[in-house]
Amino acid sequence: MQIRIAGFGGQGVILAGVILGEAAAIEGLNVIQTQDYGSQSRGGHSIADLIISEEPIYDLMVTKADVLLALAQLGYNSTKNSLKEDGLLIIDTELVHPDRDYIGAPFTRIAEESTGLALTVNMVALGYLVAKTNVVKKESVEEAIKRRVPRGTEEINLKAFRIGYEEGLK
Numbered sequence: 001m002q003i004r005i006a007g008f009g010g011q012g013v014i015l016a017g018v019i020l021g022e023a024a025a026i027e028g029l030n031v032i033q034t035q036d037y038g039s040q041s042r043g044g045h046s047i048a049d050l051i052i053s054e055e056p057i058y059d060l061m062v063t064k065a066d067v068l069l070a071l072a073q074l075g076y077n078s079t080k081n082s083l084k085e086d087g088l089l090i091i092d093t094e095l096v097h098p099d100r101d102y103i104g105a106p107f108t109r110i111a112e113e114s115t116g117l118a119l120t121v122n123m124v125a126l127g128y129l130v131a132k133t134n135v136v137k138k139e140s141v142e143e144a145i146k147r148r149v150p151r152g153t154e155e156i157n158l159k160a161f162r163i164g165y166e167e168g169l170k
Contacts, residue, residue, distance in 0.1 A: 001135055004065040004082055005048040005125075006075030009037060012122030013071065015148065017048025020126060022144035023136040024052045032057050045078055052135055069129050070096045071107065071121060090129055092121070103132065105167050111160055120160035127164025138165055 003020070007013045014035045021033035030053050037046040049062040068083040069090045070076035076096045083089060091104040105128060111121040123145070130141055142158060149157045 001052050001067065001133070002059075002062045002065045003050045003052065003067045003069070003129075003133075003135065004062050004079055005050075005069045005071070005129075006079040007046050007071030008074050009044045009046045010119070011046065011071050012119060013037075013046040013048050013075070016122040016126045017050055019141060019144045019148050020048075020130075020136065021050055021052075022148060023130075023140035024050070026140045026143055027136055029054060029136070030057050032060065034061060045074055047075065047079060067129065067133055067135075069125055070098070071125055072096065088133070090125070090132065092125065104128070105164075107164065110163060110167065114163045115156050115160050117156065120156060123157045123160035124164035124167070127161040127166075128168035131165045131168025 005013050005017050017033050021031045024031040032051045034049045051057050051059055064084045065082050065087055067088045071092050073096050076098060089098060089102040091098060091102050092107040093104045094106040094109060107125045108118055108121045111124045112118050145157050145161060146154050
């Protein structure tokens, strides 16, 4: 499965990609995770690409995404053509206005209301993606979160992930 996560710097797009990749590795899946971001520390484009497979992976980059998770209009605009025609588009419904069919939720608002921190948007959206795609198990992502988020933020990130996961089950 080819997955692209797109947004802008400061939304935690890269960290979400690293965590999803680590969860796949925990499950013994083959995974390649790459990233691309603008030179600004905040506000520039930010993209995390993943290829996850039980089979050997021969592509080095996402060519046609099965799933595109867009957290900002900038991310959507710059990556929408990389999504397969029948691919799954997941968006932050308050920040992205696509020109095709999609699913999603107001991830940023959910993050702010549930954790008090907009920057947990990446974990809310990751939870939603995992619930909708079943690309990896929820428990694998929780383990990867514990390993990868900054020390002292494990619980708030796990909370945000679980809230997003529950939203995705609706």
